[in-house]
Amino acid sequence: KAGVTQTPRYLIKTRGQQVTLSCSPISGHRSVSWYQQTPGQGLQFLFEYFSETQRNKGNFPGRFSGRQFSNSRSEMNVSTLELGDSALYLCASSVWTSGNEQFFGPGTRLTVL
Amino acid sequence: DQQVKQNSPSLSVQEGRISILNCDYTNSMFDYFLWYKKYPAEGPTFLISISSIKDKNEDGRFTVFLNKSAKHLSLHIVPSQPGDSAVYFCAASAGDNYGQNFVFGPGTRLSVLP
Numbered sequence: 501k502a503g504v505t506q507t508p509r510y511l512i513k514t515r516g517q518q519v520t521l522s523c524s525p526i527s528g529h530r531s532v533s534w535y536q537q538t539p540g541q542g543l544q545f546l547f548e549y550f551s552e553t554q555r556n557k558g559n560f561p562g563r564f565s566g567r568q569f570s571n572s573r574s575e576m577n578v579s580t581l582e583l584g585d586s587a588l589y590l591c592a593s594s595v596w597t598s599g600n601e602q603f604f605g606p607g608t609r610l611t612v613l
Numbered sequence: 614d615q616q617v618k619q620n621s622p623s624l625s626v627q628e629g630r631i632s633i634l635n636c637d638y639t640n641s642m643f644d645y646f647l648w649y650k651k652y653p654a655e656g657p658t659f660l661i662s663i664s665s666i667k668d669k670n671e672d673g674r675f676t677v678f679l680n681k682s683a684k685h686l687s688l689h690i691v692p693s694q695p696g697d698s699a700v701y702f703c704a705a706s707a708g709d710n711y712g713q714n715f716v717f718g719p720g721t722r723l724s725v726l727p
Contacts, residue, residue, distance in 0.1 A: 504656070535717070542619075542702060542719035543657070556714040590656055601647055602715065604656030 502527065504593050504605035512611045518579040521608045525572050525593030531555075532574040533602060534566060537588040546589075549574055578610075586612045616640045617705050619718035626725050632690040634721050636703030639684065643705040647715070648677060648688045651700045660701075661688070693725045 505524045513519050525532050533556075534546040545558035549568035566576045572593070578585055588609050592602035618637045626632045636646075644665040649657035663670040663677045663686065670677050676689045690697055703718040 533715070542617075543704075543717035545714055545716065548714060558714075592656075601659040601662055603659065604649075606654070606656050 506605040521576045523574045523591030529593035535590045617718040623722040629692045632693045634688040642707040645706045647704045649702040
């Protein structure tokens with residue numbers, strides 16, 4: 501079974517631009533979560549989608565948004581990029597029930613100049 | 614305010630000895646806990662989990678202990694191997710059937726020395 505895939509793997513943008521990251525979950529997984537990882541901060545939860553609906557949201561500004569498609573694939577968008585948005589963005593998928601472990605993709609490394 | 618804390622940013626252990634990674638949490642609603650291992654340039658990999666109805670869960674060389682009254686859990690790796698060198702994240706969840714919101718700690722970098 502293929503794992504979670506994320507594209508692109510690396511991205512360089514400049515302040516003020518916007519970016520869209522993509523995540524394809526493991527086949528059969530309906531829950532997709534997004535995390536931001538920065539040095540010293542661990543993984544900060546952004547949001548979780550299930551059946552095309554956002555079920556949970558972390559404490560991030562409205563510049564961070566996402567969506568999920570009917571095939572469970574998910575995209576995350578960050579508008580008006582700031583230098584502090586430079587981070588590793590990780591996507592994780594899991595089966596629908598709460599408490600299941602999540603399977604992570606390799607991440608997208610975003611650098612904002 | 615960090616709800617999940619890993620107070621040791623790094624830990625070094627000799628090969629063959631025991632590695633003990635600690636994690637503390639503040640939210641008494643958390644009822645499911647997981648440990649993940651992360652190598653550079655890869656996403657975290659699930660290691661082991663424990664539900665709040667248990668105080669111990671074992672899987673091969675990995676054992677997780679949960680002390681609910683102290684809001685503390687620990688991951689024991691015995692014996693430690695060089696391939697265990699990675700960043701370990703503790704995560705907690707207040708389980709319900711309406712979504713998953715795992716809160717992660719900042720991670721502990723384990724170095725197993727040959």
